Amino acid sequence: MAIAPHHPAPDMAQLCAFKRARGTRLNMDDGVKPGRIKNIAELARLAGVSAGTVSRALADMSLVNKETRERIQALAREHGFRPNQMARRLRTQRTGVIGVVIPLGHERRQHISDPFFMTLFGYLADELTESGHDLMLSRVIPGDDEWLDRIVDSGMLDGALVIGQSNQSAVIERVAQYYKPLVIWGSHREGQVQCTVGVDNAAGGRLAAQRLLDRGARKIAFFGDTNGPEIADRLAGAQQAVDTTPGATLSAFPTHLASDEMASQIAANLDDIGGSVDGIVCASDIIAMTTIRLLHERGIAVPERVAVTGFDDLPLSQRMVPQLTTVRQDIAAGARAMAEALRLRLSGEDAPSTVMQPELIIRESA
Amino acid sequence: MAIAPHHPAPDMAQLCAFKRARGTRLNMDDGVKPGRIKNIAELARLAGVSAGTVSRALADMSLVNKETRERIQALAREHGFRPNQMARRLRTQRTGVIGVVIPLGHERRQHISDPFFMTLFGYLADELTESGHDLMLSRVIPGDDEWLDRIVDSGMLDGALVIGQSNQSAVIERVAQYYKPLVIWGSHREGQVQCTVGVDNAAGGRLAAQRLLDRGARKIAFFGDTNGPEIADRLAGAQQAVDTTPGATLSAFPTHLASDEMASQIAANLDDIGGSVDGIVCASDIIAMTTIRLLHERGIAVPERVAVTGFDDLPLSQRMVPQLTTVRQDIAAGARAMAEALRLRLSGEDAPSTVMQPELIIRESA
DNA sequence: CGAGTCTTTGCAATCGATTGCTATTTTTGT
């Protein structure tokens, strides 16, 4: 991100990590900043001009004489002065900050360190910092129906991104009706106002289940928490695939994402179904990874006796043993789509929802 | 300034967009909210009191009559009014925002999705949002020696956390001399001013190497990028352990963290050393995971022919097959320590550095 | 009954940068 006042165009030559700036005066005695300037007025007095001129000079406006401009800029640099962003933003009514919100409606624990969210967040950071925005992360446990209003009305944000609908679709939908610069990662529903970006979860569920069916599996289990629309769609997709295959059955087992509960819950599921299952559709790679580990502990071979599919295609899924067969969501492309939609909406235009097509990545586990 | 690394262009063909039913008009003003109040003055006029009173009422100060106070609060709620944070912050000189900075001095690529950083970041978010702070993420590729100054002087932050020293210790040290609310994740050096929280990396390296030596390994390799002090310390620790064991040798192989380069680099390393190595100390769990995967592909048994240790003890290390023997950093405890140190420093007190002791977690890979 | 205390509320300064408008120079054109 750039908390920098002005961004000079990124000069690729300067990106070289090892190239140090040829600073005029480097670390020598810089601990003692020459009399710290705290606002534009002081710098103005020092330069013998008015505050307005300093402001314009620092913004590099051609309105002020080139010489004075450079003199002021040099002075500012020398004193390590940087204009107060808070005042700037109050005045300009633009904050340059995008809020990223993760609502935890049905998952109270530790959701935020979930690799999927973090990966998406990382890509979003890459995208948005490029256009000079800062990212502010808010982790919200919705206690009422106003949590999103509070965020978008806080006056601190130019726009907001919501990662995951959780069970808060209604709230999001309501806010989306009056707050434009809002983009959601999640499922698209016909006729909804909110602008979503996400994968076709039903198609993804179908792909995963179909893969298991194609391998000959008939008794299929689904591990995941279906309280949010996304996972529910994946289950529905899997159900569709199973329904079109005679003799195949599907049963769903609730499985939380929180990592500590997850393992014991999956263990319980496995003991529950015993050896009567030959394929498992997992709602995420993390669930799949844990499931495989637990099957391994029970001496059940994957994929020979039970085939397992994941969802997400996180980087780790190809580093596992066995490598994970999974449904790929292109997180980088998703982040790019979210950023693009938000940019459009920030400039007042409309932006449509984006539904990406998932892709089945066949590796070893199924 | 921070510049995002380059992403490979996505296959946009697979994105399919659905236009929203309600094409053009995005701006359905009015809508549900009764005539939108935009500032305290308007609300004050509506309530028939002065702005100051409204401000105090909203802050729930006992200074204003309980009845008027409640009346104003009700009015504010009814109109969905929320005071402008930017103005509030300009006036109070407190932002409630903590900056989290990840300097990428020697790693230009995609560092941010590194699971370790993300996990730590997640825990930090949990800790700090609890005390009412927001987190702003800044990913910085230091182009000069002022990147940190720009961030802490931006006037947007109450404090800052730096995750990883990279090769920027000197810059951090200089800033730490004048900016107090600053806490660093990284290595502690005698006599330094910066407040760090981190694990004793040398001890960790020693533990890992010693484990391999104890298993009988004598020709040890180290995989990791030693440009930053942290990994360098781990290597130094490993070297110490090897030095005290007659006949044992250690050789270091540079290995970047960026996930795409890493695999090929490790593959090259492995081919380089051929079968002449019987133990590998990896500088992170991710490196270890990739290494094991590649050894597996080459038909080299882990730990029978080559024993491998990781570093970090990420959640995934116990879900792998084989489970990873690794040096544990307690990331949650680290995040707690960072948050606590920052809180102290925010309230003007001093806070010492924290050096945590690493712990060897013996599982299957060594 | 008037002085002294409390409660409440209002007024106006403040935080620090931005920017429309005005007031000075220069410079140019004829």
Next chain:
DNA sequence: ACAAAAATAGCAATCGATTGCAAAGACTCG
């Protein structure tokens, strides 16, 4: 040489909430 046009710089209003201080009204008490 004189009017008109540019080029510069300054003044002061503004963004919206907070808060010290003053003031007005309500109440107590000797």
